[in-house]
Amino acid sequence: MELHHSKHHQTYITNLNAALKKQAEAVHASDITTQVSLQQAIRFNAGGHINHSLFWQNLAPTSSSDAKLSAAPNLVKHIKTTWGDEDKFREAFKAALLGIQGSGWGWLVKTETGTEQRLSIVTTKDQDPPVGGEVPILGVDMWEHAYYLQYLNGKPAYVDNIWNVINWKTAEERYLGARADAFKVLKASI
Amino acid sequence: MSSSLLRSSALRSALRATAPATCTRAGLAGATFVRGKATLPDLPYDYGALEPNISGRIMELHHKKHHQTYVTSLNNFSEQMAEAKHKDDVKSQIALQPMINFHGGGHINHSLFWENLAPTSSGGGEPPTGALASAINDSYGSLESLKEKFNAALAGIQGSGWAWLVQDTQTGSISIKTYANQDPVVGQFRPILGIDAWEHAYYLDYENRKAEYFKAVWNVVNWKAAEARLK
Ligand SMILES: [Fe+2]
Ligand SMILES: [Fe+2]
Numbered sequence: 265m266e267l268h269h270s271k272h273h274q275t276y277i278t279n280l281n282a283a284l285k286k287q288a289e290a291v292h293a294s295d296i297t298t299q300v301s302l303q304q305a306i307r308f309n310a311g312g313h314i315n316h317s318l319f320w321q322n323l324a325p326t327s328s329s330d331a332k333l334s335a336a337p338n339l340v341k342h343i344k345t346t347w348g349d350e351d352k353f354r355e356a357f358k359a360a361l362l363g364i365q366g367s368g369w370g371w372l373v374k375t376e377t378g379t380e381q382r383l384s385i386v387t388t389k390d391q392d393p394p395v396g397g398e399v400p401i402l403g404v405d406m407w408e409h410a411y412y413l414q415y416l417n418g419k420p421a422y423v424d425n426i427w428n429v430i431n432w433k434t435a436e437e438r439y440l441g442a443r444a445d446a447f448k449v450l451k452a453s454i
Numbered sequence: 455m456s457s458s459l460l461r462s463s464a465l466r467s468a469l470r471a472t473a474p475a476t477c478t479r480a481g482l483a484g485a486t487f488v489r490g491k492a493t494l495p496d497l498p499y500d501y502g503a504l505e506p507n508i509s510g511r512i513m514e515l516h517h518k519k520h521h522q523t524y525v526t527s528l529n530n531f532s533e534q535m536a537e538a539k540h541k542d543d544v545k546s547q548i549a550l551q552p553m554i555n556f557h558g559g560g561h562i563n564h565s566l567f568w569e570n571l572a573p574t575s576s577g578g579g580e581p582p583t584g585a586l587a588s589a590i591n592d593s594y595g596s597l598e599s600l601k602e603k604f605n606a607a608l609a610g611i612q613g614s615g616w617a618w619l620v621q622d623t624q625t626g627s628i629s630i631k632t633y634a635n636q637d638p639v640v641g642q643f644r645p646i647l648g649i650d651a652w653e654h655a656y657y658l659d660y661e662n663r664k665a666e667y668f669k670a671v672w673n674v675v676n677w678k679a680a681e682a683r684l685k
């Protein structure tokens with residue numbers, strides 16, 4: 265956790281700030297070519313920052329009451345109507361996480377179509393962030409740096425154990441809230 | 455001499471195509487549709503032989519666990535692919551292609567990678583000679599300059615992937631290319647030298663300091679193996 269937060273996450277922020285600074289200069293100079301060439305670096309490093317910020321918030325120590333499913337009554341109800349029961353949901357999430365080829369993230373997201381709210385499991389590659397209009401409820405980092413020192417190649421055990429440290433209180437808040445609410449933490453930290 | 459012959463024959467057999475067997479209409483569920491299976495090649499050196507540049511712990515996990523998983527999964531998906539072909543099930547064949555690309559790529563990439571590394575006592579890190587040395591000098595000015603550009607390419611990979619020195623099969627010229635995840639070097643380009651930039655390749659030794667791994671790995675690059683791939 266320390267390496268992940270103080271080194272990896274910090275590197276994304278450092279590189280994002282450097283890219284944003286260059287972009288501001290390019291905007292100032294009306295240099296469109298440079299602006300376009302910076303987009304991938306901004307997407308990757310901003311994605312790394314967004315994803316990790318969401319991730320830290322949706323984790324909690326096992327001993328905390330926030331790590332209990334009972335902290336998310338409304339969300340759990342919706343999970344049950346969507347997947348049948350919690351175990352089936354966990355199985356589906358696990359299959360999605362283990363199906364990622366390379367680095368990436370798995371997410372439980374809420375999408376709204378008209379008055380209907382739907383839950384679904386999606387994966388994003390590398391540091392692509394969940395910014396397509398959905399509300400991110402839970403994110404799980406599937407980069408090897410997230411588990412390798414502890415689990416080595418035992419990726420399934422990491423996925424099984426992540427459920428012990430999910431912050432269901434945060435998940436419930438994101439579920440009940442609007443899209444902007446989930447990203448609140450980010451505004452505060454930039 | 456003889457050991458390098460052994461090495462390339464081991465690689466060839468490891469990379470042997472999994473040829474679909476001719477199966478009869480009477481073939482039942484559970485029948486084997488694939489004749490040749492991919493196998494994990496032996497390393498041409500001991501797990502600890504690349505220390506201190508790459509630890510024995512990393513090499514053992516990387517070979518025995520990671521590479522083995524690609525081999526097992528490739529065989530599994532090849533079997534499913536052969537079955538889908540047998541049944542003329544095009545939808546399943548298309549759905550299986552990314553799995554073959556990923557696991558087959560993982561098998562090919564790692565097989566090539568083990569061979570293009572060597573302990574310093576067996577020539578690891580010794581600069582290339584002959585046609586490859588000339589091509590490097592022509593394209594990059596010097597070996598040092600190639601390494602610099604190669605390391606910049608490795609550092610620029612966003613996520614998991616590989617950097618390769620490749621040869622253009624049309625023009626014969628060499629260049630550095632990066633590939634995402636386990637995408638193998640196929641088609642227009644021929645793999646000459648590959649470096650694994652997945653975190654599992656260095657994390658236990660170098661943690662987030664991947665630049666140190668990229669720097670150290672050149673001490674154990676087997677340029678002889680790279681030279682043999684150049685045409
Ligand atoms: Fe990383
Ligand atoms: Fe991470």
Ligand SMILES: [Fe+2]
Binds near residue numbers: 652654655
């Ligand atoms: Fe690898």
